[in-house]
Amino acid sequence: MDFDFLINNFVGLTVTGLALGAIYALVALGYTMVYGVLQLINFAHSEVFMYGTFAVAWVFVFFHGKQADTQGLGSALPLLAVSLVAAMLLSAAIALLLERVAYRPVLKRNAPRLMALISAIGASFVLAEVMGLRNRFAGWFGLDDDLDNYVAKARDVYSNPVTIQPEGLFSIGDYAVKDVDVLVLGAALLMMVALDQFVRRTRFGRGIRAVAQDPESAALMGVNSTRVVQVTFLIGGLMAGAAATLYMIKIGATRQNAGFILGVKAFTAAVLGGIGNLRGALLGGLLLGVMENYGSALFGSEWKDVVAFVLLILILLVRPSGLLGESLGKARA
């Protein structure tokens, strides 16, 4: 166990861990919102995120071309803004499509909840494979040559040609905190606060909470529960799109199965913080990101998932409903 390394690099490990954790948290929101409203785990949410990452890379390839380049955060900002919009739109569209195709027909027929779970897993496979076979779909329309930059080697890793070069912003001790990490953390926190306020303060937020608490009573009180579910998916998709942009700033490469591992981590974060709880998702995500880094430092990187999941089990043993185990419906306005 390498305590010296952990102590000497504590600030750096914490900052990079928090930044990754913020991305987990944004994706975790999608799981937690849908669970809060429907008591269902939307396993296809990882694919919603994955489509967002591709949207970011496509925007850069479209406006910048395929040639590799390195830019600071400042000069890449205009394109990042465009790709943020594109990723949020695409992810939201995929999330709405999911709700329409994989959830609403199943729930409308009052099928057991398990059915919706299975249809979500199926949808997840379909979405990932559609991305992995996109060159063939383009080929059907004879577009594979025109779209070569976007679809070639569809199952392989696909990267943003522009590498975002982080710059030191300020120092804590002898560690220079990078602007990219600050941006990722700041943007994620900002979105969290906005969403939290939306759910707590607005009329629509009250609708969401009402449906989460008791769908039938909410319907009797005039809440359009179909619309509420739709908006829940929409919000989850928007947040996943934002997470995808931040992920691409930090990592810069994606592939058709990139959602899987990140989805598992985000779901873990949601459970860790208390599934159905927005603030819990934030806490769980940040904690998971930091713990993974500490675990890597102490035991070696091959143990980072072990450390993260042992932590999860320990917390669930003590607090079975997660750290802030309070459901969406019970959140006080």
Place this chain on the structure above:
Amino acid sequence: MIRTTRSWRAAAAAAAAGLTLAACGTSEDSGNGGNGGSDAGGDGGECTEQNLAFLGATTGDAGALGLNMVYGIETALEEYNQDADCKVNLKQFDSQGNPEKAPALATQIVNDQTIIGLIGPGFSGESLATGKTFFEAGLPSISPSATNVTITEQGWTTWHRVIGNDNAQGEADAKYLLETVGAKKVYVVDDAQDYSVGLANVVKKGLGDAMIGSDQIQVGQTDMSAVVQKVTSSGADAVFYGGYYTEAGLLAKQLGQSGFKGTFMSGDGAQDPAFVEVAGKAADGAMLSAPAGPAPSDFAQKVKDVTGNDAGLYTTQSYDAANIFLAAIDDGASSPEEINEFIGGYTEDGVSGPITFDDKGDIEQTTIYVYKVANGELDVENPEPIE
């Protein structure tokens, strides 16, 4: 009523059996590919049908590598068949590189009496999973690409490869880092896969005291911040990575983003243009070793003419492997034992280099090449041989 039920069951069972048989037939057909033995033995009259088998990935994630091999074999067969009395054809068996799919195909291959030799298996995992089957059936095989050290330590006397193993590559890589690059402190990272750990361990041994630390990541890991911090805080002037191109690219990129200025080196698992695509500008200066040199230019043209496709990594090796079997047939070897004996005594210069096998089936003499990345491109034409 009971009778009826029973007969229904019997009918259902028969139908199921029919379906299974039909399924077998289909898969065998697809195994034949377009090169079924229709014209084998057609001329001459006394010819018996002779086929070579290829076992490896021709679809799936690593399908491109398997196709590179198939093109090499097809080129060799085309040349041979032009003026041969008895034609030799290729039967392809697509394992998708999956060690779980390969054993069933291996059984098909050893039960096919027309197959006299196997080119493959393509990868180390499937080689270890099928080696016993081929050895017990006595079918000689030559792999163009499986480099794991332990395969030739199993005592499978029918198993050969025309490519240097990971020991040869790891030793050469360590030597190159110390002597040519002049690295004093090397940090070694791998991704915990069989190939990667094997290669990284040989490199660690070769580096000796120059190795100042090591870490292990996971396949599919994208955030390398902890490893990057370990490398930079260790003051390393070089990093060796054992693994494949995606993680290698991400590691090189994130090292570059952290301001690491040392040398990045990896093995043949990362020797792919996709490494450069992932790593971006950080790939410049990276060194990727492989136990395979570039194809001679006239050979590349030949492959293009015959197959309509470009030669790639392992095309030269598979061309050479096919030619060894064809030379055995020309030499009059007909039984698997005779062919195996012929391979053991084979000494020729192939397009991939001089070929002689030691008693374990490893190639005696092998050159490891270092491919360099410059100006955002992996230079596959002019690698530097490690002497």
